[in-house]
Amino acid sequence: MADxxxxxxxxxxFNQGLEELESIIKSLEGGQxxxxxxxxxxxxxxSLLRVLQAKxxxxxxxxxxxxxxxxxxxxxxxxxxxx
Amino acid sequence: xxGRRYGSTAGxxxxxxxxxKPYGGRxxxxxxxxxxxxxxxxxxxxxxxxxxxxxxxxxxxxxxxEVSEYSDKPGYKAVYFTIKDEKSALPCLMWKSDFARYDVKxxxxxxxxxxxxxxxxxxxxxxxxxxxxxxxxxxxDLRMKVALLAQKLQKEGLMDPARKKPLxxxxxxxxxxxxxxxxxxxxxxxxxxxxxxxxxxxxVGVPVEGDIAPTAICNGLDVAENSDCDxxxxxxxxxxxxxxxxxxxxKVARKVAACTKPVITGIGHEPDNSISDMVADLRxxxxxxxxxxxxxxxxxxxxxxxxxxxxxxxxxxxxxxFNKQRIAQISSRPLFKNPNYLLENSAMRxxxxxxxxxxxxxxxxxxxxQELEQNRATLASLGTRLLAQHxxxxxxxxxxxxxxxxxAISGSKQxxxxxxxxxxxxGSHLLDAAKASMAVNAARLNDLSPLxxxxxxxxxTYDCDGHVLSSIKDVEKDDSISVRVDDGYIDCTxxxxxxxxxxx
Numbered sequence: 001m002a003d004x005x006x007x008x009x010x011x012x013x014f015n016q017g018l019e020e021l022e023s024i025i026k027s028l029e030g031g032q033x034x035x036x037x038x039x040x041x042x043x044x045x046x047s048l049l050r051v052l053q054a055k056x057x058x059x060x061x062x063x064x065x066x067x068x069x070x071x072x073x074x075x076x077x078x079x080x081x082x083x
Numbered sequence: 084x085x086g087r088r089y090g091s092t093a094g095x096x097x098x099x100x101x102x103x104k105p106y107g108g109r110x111x112x113x114x115x116x117x118x119x120x121x122x123x124x125x126x127x128x129x130x131x132x133x134x135x136x137x138x139x140x141x142x143x144x145x146x147x148x149e150v151s152e153y154s155d156k157p158g159y160k161a162v163y164f165t166i167k168d169e170k171s172a173l174p175c176l177m178w179k180s181d182f183a184r185y186d187v188k189x190x191x192x193x194x195x196x197x198x199x200x201x202x203x204x205x206x207x208x209x210x211x212x213x214x215x216x217x218x219x220x221x222x223x224d225l226r227m228k229v230a231l232l233a234q235k236l237q238k239e240g241l242m243d244p245a246r247k248k249p250l251x252x253x254x255x256x257x258x259x260x261x262x263x264x265x266x267x268x269x270x271x272x273x274x275x276x277x278x279x280x281x282x283x284x285x286x287v288g289v290p291v292e293g294d295i296a297p298t299a300i301c302n303g304l305d306v307a308e309n310s311d312c313d314x315x316x317x318x319x320x321x322x323x324x325x326x327x328x329x330x331x332x333x334k335v336a337r338k339v340a341a342c343t344k345p346v347i348t349g350i351g352h353e354p355d356n357s358i359s360d361m362v363a364d365l366r367x368x369x370x371x372x373x374x375x376x377x378x379x380x381x382x383x384x385x386x387x388x389x390x391x392x393x394x395x396x397x398x399x400x401x402x403x404x405f406n407k408q409r410i411a412q413i414s415s416r417p418l419f420k421n422p423n424y425l426l427e428n429s430a431m432r433x434x435x436x437x438x439x440x441x442x443x444x445x446x447x448x449x450x451x452x453q454e455l456e457q458n459r460a461t462l463a464s465l466g467t468r469l470l471a472q473h474x475x476x477x478x479x480x481x482x483x484x485x486x487x488x489x490x491a492i493s494g495s496k497q498x499x500x501x502x503x504x505x506x507x508x509x510g511s512h513l514l515d516a517a518k519a520s521m522a523v524n525a526a527r528l529n530d531l532s533p534l535x536x537x538x539x540x541x542x543x544t545y546d547c548d549g550h551v552l553s554s555i556k557d558v559e560k561d562d563s564i565s566v567r568v569d570d571g572y573i574d575c576t577x578x579x580x581x582x583x584x585x586x587x
Contacts, residue, residue: 014281015253015313021391028398035406042399049392056381056388059281063272067306068263068288 012048014055021048132205139201139210146212147196147220148173153189155182164189166197175199177214185217186231194220225324229331233358236333241340247364248345251313254378256283258307259316260300263288267320267349267370274374282378285310291319296329301338308342314377315342317359318349318370330357339363349373537569555580 012020024045027033033041063070126134148166155162161176175197187195197214204211219227236242257275261267268286275282289303290296300317307315317339319330329335330350339346340362348363349370360366367373379387418424529535533543544552545565552558558577566573 013255015251015255018253025391025394025398028395028402031398031402031405033402035402038399038402042395045395046392049388049395053385053388056281056384059381061272061276061280062283063286064283065263065286065288066258066310067303068286070263070268070286070288 012051014052017048017052017055021045021052024048129205132203132208136203136205139203141200143198143200145196145198146173147194150189150191150193150195152191155189162189166195173212174210175212175214177217181215182217186234187217187219187227196220225328229358232331232333232336233361236336236340236358236362241336241362246340250345250347250365250376253384254279254282254313256285256310256312257314257316257374257377258285258287258310258312259318260287260289260303260307261316261318261370262291262320265291265320267318270320270370271316271318271349271374274371275378278375278380279378279384280381281384285312291329292322292326293329297332297335300329300332300335304335304338304342304346308344312344315344315346316349316370316373316377317346317363318373319351320370321352321355324355327351327355327357330359333358335359336362347373347377534569537567540569543567555582 024041028038028041028045146166148168151165151167151172153162153164159179161178162182163174163176165172165174167173177197177199196218197212198216199212199214202211202213203209219225240246259268259271261271263286268288272284272286275284285307287303287307289299291300304315304317317330319327327350330348336358339348339359345364347365347367348357348360349367349372350357350360351369353368355368356366365373365376367376413419421427423430533541537543543566545567546552546557547563547565550557552564558564558580560577560579562577564575564577566575
């Protein structure tokens with residue numbers, strides 16, 4: 001499990017994770033799976049959920065300027081300027 | 084020409100400025116002139132109105148004013164309206180056939196430019212300005228142009244709801260196309276930071292005012308479209324109608340409509356509605372509202388995740404419950420309840436078969452018996468017949484044999500007795516010759532026998548082993564020897580062996 005989660009952390013974007021989670025839920029709710037597969041999917045779903053929860057609770061806004069010069073505001077945090 | 088001719092007199096009545104203009108109806112004018120030349124002359128109302136009408140209707144001008152009141156009633160041949168400025172008001176009409184050529188919707192206070200001429204309705208003494216063409220003036224003109232463009236783009240289908248791209252159900256990255264200086268960009272950043280801190284923001288700063296704005300905005304949209312963002316925000320803070328004009332630009336509108344990524348607009352304040360808003364995939368009233376619409380609130384997202392978790396859990400437990408029920412259902416089947424269930428069918432069949440068999444065997448035996456009886460009878464009759472045939476043939480054979488045998492036997496007897504006599508005859512002759520030669524040979528044999536010599540005094544000496552002794556070398560002193568004489572044996576012992584000297 002620990003390994004599995006590690007792999008998820010690195011490889012999956014939030015969106016991919018959500019999409020996979022959604023498809024897992026759909027297939028679970030569809031009820032066509034073998035019980036063994038259901039259990040596997042459930043496990044995968046739970047670890048995905050954990051990763052996704054961590055991602056949004058730890059998130060900090062990232063701002064990238066692609067064009068123009070952004071006049072900073074007192075509360076802004078600008079990471080980098082590309083052009 | 085007539086004007087010139089009556090110029091000096093006309094100047095008094097109608098004013099010099101109009102002196103060069105033709106007045107048309109000569110008769111009436113002449114009458115008036117005559118009257119003025121002489122004592123003051125009184126005109127009829129009709130004459131005066133006619134005079135005025137002739138003058139007024141010749142004036143062809145363009146006038147600009149604010150629409151103060153208007154009436155456009157179905158069934159009427161013209162629309163009626165009044166334009167005014169600070170000091171004056173001018174009642175106007177425009178024939179509907181003319182009005183239809185211009186896409187103008189009257190609004191209180193709108194500035195219009197109309198071109199046409201005066202007309203006087205003599206029967207009521209009412210003066211109107213008859214507009215032959217109309218267009219919006221000032222901002223009104225601007226709005227007209229925008230309205231026309233909106234109409235054009237709508238006809239092209241750029242505002243069809245079906246064309247609008249759905250927003251992604253989850254937004255990772257947002258590109259904000261706006262001024263890098265105004266309040267709007269910070270409204271967006273603050274809103275996203277507060278509600279959706281997980282969203283990565285690309286700021287695409289472009290000038291949003293002035294002549295360069297439309298091109299710059301298009302360029303900014305290009306940059307945003309080519310980034311890996313999920314949604315584009317096209318926003319601008321509030322401003323005057325003219326300030327927002329770049330967002331009514333055709334180029335910008337087409338760019339927004341053609342963008343491959345969903346575009347959310349938030350331009351100006353609530354009541355402002357630009358063409359970019361109309362062709363965007365989602366129109367929000369302000370930059371903040373656009374930012375809110377672009378990404379899910381992190382709290383909502385978190386709630387969704389919790390919901391997903393419970394959906395998943397429910398799905399799994401209902402799956403397990405379903406399987407449990409199935410197992411329960413299966414295990415309650417008679418097969419698993421009654422151990423004999425599987426055998427019951429077979430047992431029943433066995434019983435049935437046994438019964439059938441029990442019935443079948445006696446029937447079979449009876450029918451076999453019958454068949455046997457039949458066969459036996461057939462066989463018996465067949466046997467008797469065969470036997471009779473054979474014994475008849477045997478009888479006749481025996482008779483034939485009985486007849487043949489005695490003659491065959493007597494023949495054989497005769498041949499046999501003949502042969503016997505012949506054999507006897509031959510046999511007796513064979514023995515005669517043998518008897519004679521035997522007698523001769525016997526006499527000679529007797530002569531030759533050593534035993535016959537013994538009778539004449541000769542003896543034969545044997546050693547103890549029965550060997551005939553013929554030399555002194557065969558015996559030694561004290562050997563037992565036996566001497567055969569004619570009528571018996573003499574046992575002796577050797578006393579001495581002496582060689583006989585025989586002189587020759």
